[in-house]
Amino acid sequence: MAAVKKAGNALIIGAGLGGLAAALELASRGWRVQVLDQRSGPGGKAFTERLGPYRFDTGPSLLTLLPVFDELFALTGADREAYFGARPLEEIARYFWPDGTALRSFSSPRTLADSFSRAGIARTREVLAYLEHSRKLYERSTPLFLYDTIDPRSLWRRPALWPRLLGILGLDTGRTLHEVHRSFFRDSRARQFFDRYATYNGSNPYEAPGTLALIPHVEYGLGAWAPEGGIYTIPLAMERRAREMGVEFCYACTVESLAPPAGEGGGWIAETSRGSFEADVLFSNIDPQGFYGLLGDPPRTRRYQVEDSRLSSSALVFYWGLGNTYPQTGLHNIFFGSDYPGEFRSIFQDRQVPEDPTIYVNITAKYVPGDAPEGSENWFVLVNAPPRGEQNWDEVVPAVRERVIASLERRLDRDIGRYIQEESWLAPPGIEELTGSYRGSLYGPSSNHWKSAFLRHPNKSSLYRHLYFCGGSAHPGGGMPLVVLSGRLAVRELLRSW
Ligand SMILES: Cc1cc2nc3c(=O)[nH]c(=O)nc-3n(C[C@H](O)[C@H](O)[C@H](O)COP(=O)(O)OP(=O)(O)OC[C@H]3O[C@@H](n4cnc5c(N)ncnc54)[C@H](O)[C@@H]3O)c2cc1C
Incomplete structure (x- = not known):
C-alpha cells in the first residue's frame, strides 16, 4: 500500500479572498497555515475605510454566486450564515x-424582461430569449472554466476534457460580445445594458468573445446579495473562521524576497x-x-509577464460622505455615458x-444604516480607467471629479458637490500600491480574446516545486467568487500531488 504523506505546513502570501479561501481549505485538511499580508487586516482589494462618520467598502460592491461562500464554510464544518x-x-x-430613460433591474429573468418592456427598450420575449442563451452558455462552460484547472501545457494529458473544450470553443467565440447583443436587440440601450457585463472582469465588449454573455445569467438566473454589514464582513468572517481553525496571520508584513526549496527536503523561505x-x-x-519579482525575476518566469495591452481595466474611485439623501437612487446605480464605443x-x-x-454609484447606507449618519449617504463612485501608465493622476483626478459631479447633478437634477462633507479617492497607482495588483488592474489579464481563459496563470507552478497560485490573476480569474474558487483549485492541485 502506498504511504499517505501527512499534511504539511503552508505559507500564503496575501490575505485577499483567494488567499483566505486557500487558508480555510488547507486548515480543514489538517495543514498548518500562516498568512502574511502587507496591509493592516484581511481583504486585499475588498477592504474598508472610515471617513468621519461614514464607512465605505473600498473595492468590490456586488456579491454574486453566494453558494461558493456557503460551500467554503461548509467545508470547514461551519454555517456561513453564522459568520456573515x-x-x-x-x-x-x-x-x-x-x-x-430609467430602468430598474430585478433578480429574476421575468421581472427583468418586464422592466425592459415597460421602459420601451426591448420586448419581454427578446430579453427572455437572451437570458436563456446566457443560461446555456453558463451551464456549458462553468464546469470546465470555473470548477476545473486548465493549464494549456497539461491539457494533452487529459483527453477526457477535449470534447468539452471543443464544444465550448464553438460557443460564440467567433463573435464579440457586442455582436451577440446586436443579434438579440435592436435598441442601442438594451445592447449597452448587456455590453456592460464585459466590465465585470475588466474587459471590452467590442473585443471580448461572445462567450462572456454567460455573465448576466449569474445575476438574473442565480441572484445577487447584499452582505448585512457590507462587503467587508466577508473577509472578516473568513479570517475569523480561519483563526478558529488554527490559521495564523501576520499583518503589516511585507514579503521582500523569496527563496525556493533548496534540495529535496527544503522548504520555501520568505524574508x-x-x-x-x-x-x-x-x-x-x-x-x-x-511574485516573480520577489524571486529576482528569473528569465524562465518571463513567459508569465502580461503585456500592458492584455491587462484588464482599472478604476478611479471617489468616496463621498454626502450630507443629503437621494431617493431616486438605490444600492447600485449606473449612469451610462453617451458614447459607449468611445x-x-x-x-x-x-x-x-x-x-x-x-x-457607477454604490450606496451601502441604503442597506446598512450605520454606514452613514441619519439624513446622509455614503457614495462609492467608480469610473472605469486604464491601468497605470504615463497619465498624471494628480491632474486627472480633479478634472474627472468635476466632470462626474456635473454629470450626476444633471442626471439627478439635484445638488451633489456642495453636500460632500468627507471625501477621498483611489486611482490605479494607489490600487497597485495597496494591493500589489500590477499597474492597478482590477482583474489581472482581461478577457478580451477567446484565448484569455487559457492564458491565465495556472494554479500550480510548472517551474517550481510546491508552489501554487490563487487570486484574480490566476485561473479562473477575478471577482470575489472566482478568486475563492481559485484558492480552492490551488489546494486541490496541491493535494493531487502531495
Ligand atoms: C474598485 C474595485 C471594485 C471591484 N468591484 C468588484 C465587484 O463589484 N464584484 C466582484 O466580485 N469583484 C470586484 N472587484 C474585484 C475583486 O475585488 C477582486 O477580484 C478580488 O477581491 C481579488 O482577490 P485576490 O484573492 O486576488 O486578492 P487581492 O485582493 O488582490 O489581495 C492580495 C493581497 O496581497 C497582499 N500583498 C501583495 N504583495 C504583497 C507582499 N509583497 N507582501 C505581503 N502582502 C502582499 C496585498 O496587500 C493584498 O492584501 C473589484 C475590485 C476593485 C479594486
Whole structure:
C-alpha cells in the first residue's frame, strides 16, 4: 500500500479572498497555515475605510454566486450564515441613460424582461430569449472554466476534457460580445445594458468573445446579495473562521524576497519586514508579476509577464460622505455615458479616462444604516480607467471629479458637490500600491480574446516545486467568487500531488 504523506505546513502570501479561501481549505485538511499580508487586516482589494462618520467598502460592491461562500464554510464544518449574513436582492440596480430613460433591474429573468418592456427598450420575449442563451452558455462552460484547472501545457494529458473544450470553443467565440447583443436587440440601450457585463472582469465588449454573455445569467438566473454589514464582513468572517481553525496571520508584513526549496527536503523561505518564514509549500495570492519579482525575476518566469495591452481595466474611485439623501437612487446605480464605443477606445487604446464616462454609484447606507449618519449617504463612485501608465493622476483626478459631479447633478437634477462633507479617492497607482495588483488592474489579464481563459496563470507552478497560485490573476480569474474558487483549485492541485 502506498504511504499517505501527512499534511504539511503552508505559507500564503496575501490575505485577499483567494488567499483566505486557500487558508480555510488547507486548515480543514489538517495543514498548518500562516498568512502574511502587507496591509493592516484581511481583504486585499475588498477592504474598508472610515471617513468621519461614514464607512465605505473600498473595492468590490456586488456579491454574486453566494453558494461558493456557503460551500467554503461548509467545508470547514461551519454555517456561513453564522459568520456573515447576506440578503438576496430583489431589485439589483437602477440604470439611467443620458436621454432620460430609467430602468430598474430585478433578480429574476421575468421581472427583468418586464422592466425592459415597460421602459420601451426591448420586448419581454427578446430579453427572455437572451437570458436563456446566457443560461446555456453558463451551464456549458462553468464546469470546465470555473470548477476545473486548465493549464494549456497539461491539457494533452487529459483527453477526457477535449470534447468539452471543443464544444465550448464553438460557443460564440467567433463573435464579440457586442455582436451577440446586436443579434438579440435592436435598441442601442438594451445592447449597452448587456455590453456592460464585459466590465465585470475588466474587459471590452467590442473585443471580448461572445462567450462572456454567460455573465448576466449569474445575476438574473442565480441572484445577487447584499452582505448585512457590507462587503467587508466577508473577509472578516473568513479570517475569523480561519483563526478558529488554527490559521495564523501576520499583518503589516511585507514579503521582500523569496527563496525556493533548496534540495529535496527544503522548504520555501520568505524574508519579510517582520522576519523570516519557512514552509513546505507556498501559495501566492499576489499578482504573478510581483511574485516573480520577489524571486529576482528569473528569465524562465518571463513567459508569465502580461503585456500592458492584455491587462484588464482599472478604476478611479471617489468616496463621498454626502450630507443629503437621494431617493431616486438605490444600492447600485449606473449612469451610462453617451458614447459607449468611445469609452472603451479611451480606456483600452488611448489609455485615458473617458471624457463622459459611465458612472457607477454604490450606496451601502441604503442597506446598512450605520454606514452613514441619519439624513446622509455614503457614495462609492467608480469610473472605469486604464491601468497605470504615463497619465498624471494628480491632474486627472480633479478634472474627472468635476466632470462626474456635473454629470450626476444633471442626471439627478439635484445638488451633489456642495453636500460632500468627507471625501477621498483611489486611482490605479494607489490600487497597485495597496494591493500589489500590477499597474492597478482590477482583474489581472482581461478577457478580451477567446484565448484569455487559457492564458491565465495556472494554479500550480510548472517551474517550481510546491508552489501554487490563487487570486484574480490566476485561473479562473477575478471577482470575489472566482478568486475563492481559485484558492480552492490551488489546494486541490496541491493535494493531487502531495
Ligand atoms: C474598485 C474595485 C471594485 C471591484 N468591484 C468588484 C465587484 O463589484 N464584484 C466582484 O466580485 N469583484 C470586484 N472587484 C474585484 C475583486 O475585488 C477582486 O477580484 C478580488 O477581491 C481579488 O482577490 P485576490 O484573492 O486576488 O486578492 P487581492 O485582493 O488582490 O489581495 C492580495 C493581497 O496581497 C497582499 N500583498 C501583495 N504583495 C504583497 C507582499 N509583497 N507582501 C505581503 N502582502 C502582499 C496585498 O496587500 C493584498 O492584501 C473589484 C475590485 C476593485 C479594486
